[in-house]
Amino acid sequence: MSDEELAKDLGPLAALTIGVGTMIGAGIFVLPGTAVLRVGPLAAVTFVLGGVIALFTALSASELGTAMPKSGGAYFYINEALGPLFGSISGWANWLGLAFASAFYMYGLGEYVNTLVGAPAVALGPLSLEAAQIIGLIGALFFIAVNYVGAKETGGLQIVIVLMLLGILGIFTFVGLLNANLDSLTPFAPPGAVGDVLPVTAIVFVSYLGFVQITSVAEEIKDPGRNLPRAVIGSVLLVTVVYALFLVVLLAAVPNELVAGNDTAVVDAASLLFGQYSIFGFDLSLLGWGLLLFGGLLATASSANASILSSSRINFAMGREKIITPNLNEIHPRFGTPYRSIAVTGALILVFLLLGNLELLATAGSVLHLIVYGLLNLALIVMREAEPPGYDPDFTVPLYPFVPIIGAITSFALIIYIEPLVILLSGGLTLFAALWYFLYARRKVENAGVLAEWILSRSDELPETAVSAATSVRPEGDDYRVMVPLANPATEKHLITLASAIAHQYDGTVVAVNIANVPDQTSLEAARERGAHNAAHDLLEQAQSDAETFGVNVETHVVLSHRTFEEVFDAARTYGADVTVMGWGEDSHGAPGRAESAIDELAKSLPCDFLVFKDRGFDASRILVPTAGGPASDLSAGVARVLQAEFDAEVTLLHVTDDEELGQEFLTEWADEHGLSDAELLVETGDVEANIARAAEDATMLVIGATETGLLSRLVRGSLVLEVLYDVDCSVLLTERAHKRGLYDRLFGSSDRSTDTAATGVTTEPKTPDLCNPEDTPRTDDE
Known part of the structure; x- marks a missing residue:
């Protein structure tokens, strides 16, 4: 049910490892070969640049998370700030993006396991499944089951996986440092490489999809005001340092030719480096190969585990806000988890695994997340400017508004460097999310969002197009709205009494509107500048006072218009009136x-x-x-x-x-x-x-x-x-x-x-x- 709450089972270390575990995966074990092939040693810079871009969004996410520690994370903040249309877009993008990413990680897990066992391909009717897909399906079912039984078990498993993974990477880095040669890093910027830095950054940015997912389980984090910013920002900083240090050591320790274009460069490099050492006459190359192969298994497993955990919570939050059916909100009586959300998310992951390939799954997840990150930064700006009641974050973004503005611009800008076919696919999913809102969710959701309320509360100051746009996407499931056009103080009280009685009976809102007539010879902008609407405010203040005696919500608006009576009908449409009471x-x-x-x-x-x-x-x-x-x-x-x-x-x-x-x-x-x-x-x-x-x-x-x-x-x-x-x-x-x-x-x-x-x-x-x-x-x- 909508009033169900999730238990606060996740401590600070578990929260941190959700972000770190999601990010440390393909970023180290697959993408270095692609990055080095295109920009040489500058590949380390692309990973650092990706981390810096991610940090802007991490700061915005931290403020929003401490102000609204609710399950759903980025989706919830965007829905609350920008309204349910953008909430639908961000919710579907975040949910499907994580499902795509989870399928990608499971596919990668299948590839690593297949390297060990050499499983055959399987034909299921018209479908021909690779061995990696079969193994990935089995792994996905396992992690879906782990998430089904509870976040506490998931968090504990995540801590073990991430600590083991960091230990393996630490051993590799130590051995690499013993064999590092800075001459291998020259030329640091090969000819033409600088122009490819941003495109390569767009490719490797898939490695930074995990930090915002910490906010999606904010409702389950102990002391979120303190632990959530530390986990979100700390995960980005930690992973960026690990990426940069690891890649520099890798390129300094082995020939660049071994890394460039090699999807298994890390495993091959480990075999080469460890092969220089022996214990009791035994060559350690096999140990290095096996250690990093095991690390790849841990990386893909932890990424998939954290993504499934976070995506199911987003699905849960969408149900709570009625973007999708609230029936998905049901909490398991024994495990305390949104088990239906996890089941639906798991089904999507399995479908994507059956139908997709590695490149499609990875890039689709990346583009959908960049859309969410851009909207999240805009959401912070709206919350800061609108200052809604109850918005009191424990952590505030420094250097506002530059941080969220840069975060939004860079997130949206990186999308243009992704494969056009994937952009088209993601655009289609975004269109689907918008249509979903208008055709399904709009009739059910109730929260219009902070932005719409802020625009409507300043309807006499803002352009008519902005007011109309805000109203045109307003949810139809919103509260019952009774509009009252007011002009005569002598009759105001009786009209407001009638309107308030109706609104009171249906827990609705009274919308008091004064339409100030402006001569055709005077532009509306000129009339606004000379304060033609000032006299109306006294009338509306009295109307608000009269309506509030009934205990109903009241909105007041002044509309400057060259028309009078005809404007009433436009106002009824603009302010979403269910009924209009007029003299x-x-x-x-x-x-x-x-x-x-x-x-x-x-x-x-x-x-x-x-x-x-x-x-x-x-x-x-x-x-x-x-x-x-x-x-x-x-x-x-x-x-x-x-x-x-x-x-x-x-x-x-x-x-x-x-x-x-x-x-x-x-x-x-x-x-x-x-x-x-x-x-x-x-x-x-x-x-x-x-x-x-x-x-x-x-x-x-x-x-x-x-x-x-x-x-x-x-x-x-x-x-x-x-x-x-x-x-x-x-x-x-x-x-x-x-x-x-x-x-x-x-x-x-x-x-x-x-x-x-x-x-x-x-x-x-x-x-x-x-x-x-x-x-x-x-x-x-x-x-």
Whole structure:
């Protein structure tokens, strides 16, 4: 479940070895041959440069990790800061990148084991599997099982593996130093090698994929405020020093020709160096060969183990944030691990092992991680600039903002040096992650992210395009949003009261908006500079104060516009409104009886449900709801339920018909279907408008569905709602559902309407909770 927590089982040494164990693998045992072939002794510089680039991201990751020690690491920080769209991209990239890397390490493990045992290839139907793949599949199953039983066992195994590996590398370095000759390092920069430094750095950067993975288990680290930065930064520094020292010693101790282009250069070099020594007459070349071969086995095994551990936690965090199904969050009752996440991750690793090759698996993992690293640095900038509540890191990045800016630029820039086919594959996966958000996750996630909230809170200062962009990707599973366009201080309190009552019942947010009209002759930028919106802030501050008395969240926005009424509809779209509550004046717009203006009637559809309030004092004690059925009266019923729950209102339902018996049957059934079975039922015959006016004499508020009569028909013969509006003394609340209609219906009205109050047309599927849905029962004060 989403409130499950992971036990803090990982000490500082275990956390450090997760990063070191993931990084010390192909960087030493495979890539030196490729690097030396292209840049000679400058290969050592490429590894150092890769470490420096990684260090910038390590610093950013450390600050974010101490501020938010949550499982998921980089994914969680990006999702929290940049929002769920980038969270989806980073989550899938990090998760799949680690799965690719794990498959690569297991494939490498298979290669080393196959060197010892010489296993044959196997054909499984149409698939022909190399011996390394078969061995890698067996190894993957083993490490998946180890992770399944718990992080504590994993951390203990990781410590043993890494310490043994560092010991083997230390022995090799010591023997290499005894045979080092600095002349072997000349020329240090062969002709043309300098221009290849960055491309080679991009290749060897795959060796630095492990440090951020420490943050993915931050929720399980003891004292993360202290131990997490030490583990993250320390792992990068330690591995960079090991890489540089090891490679310099390697190139100084053996001929460069032995290393260049040789994927087994380390093993061959060990055989050569140890072969110069003997004990009791026994040549030690076989010992050196076996020692480094065993080291290669440990390196690939530790890298795979740490990657599986971290990738399953990212998968777990994505489920917790509903980017993927939260069912993956379930914690094993015995082992305390997200066992479903580990199982899914393990399945992906096995599939990649079956279908991929060494080069594809390695480079795909590298590109996907560079995308994540670039976004992670941007996430730090957002958190620093937005200063959200609760952001209080124990460790802060020095030299801000230069560190995260350089980290973002260098991470994204290195991608261009990767094989184009792999970049295309990674781009396709990124597109998939974005589509996944829009087609699946957007309806489920709730957290809009710090960046979106920061932009929307400054909507009057920032360009409209930025505000629209932030809203266009806003999650649809976010809280219920009630927008209130405000202009008149005299009616502000009543509109806010109505909006707050709805928001309170559905744990939603009131979005108070003032649309400041700017003459066409004045540019919006000029109006902003001269403070044309300043007067609106007093009105919005009062609105915020009034709304907060209901205990609801409040947003306030000022919109500068050359339009007034039409801007309301754009604002509803921009701020993601589920329902808009607005005032009704004598000549508010050119379409009596509807929420839309005449121009908007022809050009647009309602973006959300609308409640239009004719204010004759706010008193919700006795509410009259006339109904003949239809979506508009469904919304009227929803409003009545809210007011009944919030103000203990008495609700009367009115149905005017020619047959009282059928009318009583209809109204009883309608009341039950709309959660108003306890309302007073009133069935009348005769003139519809006269009966509504007569029943409204005892009401304090009339809630009625807006007419669906078309534009031309209304202009010719008027509107039912308009006449009732002026015949009653109480306040009137017009309700109209979000809808999309064709041009014919816009001009002449819906062909299947039975009465003016039966709103028809094609309704859009509302968000949840739905004001019209009786199953979305408003809460009571004792809940």
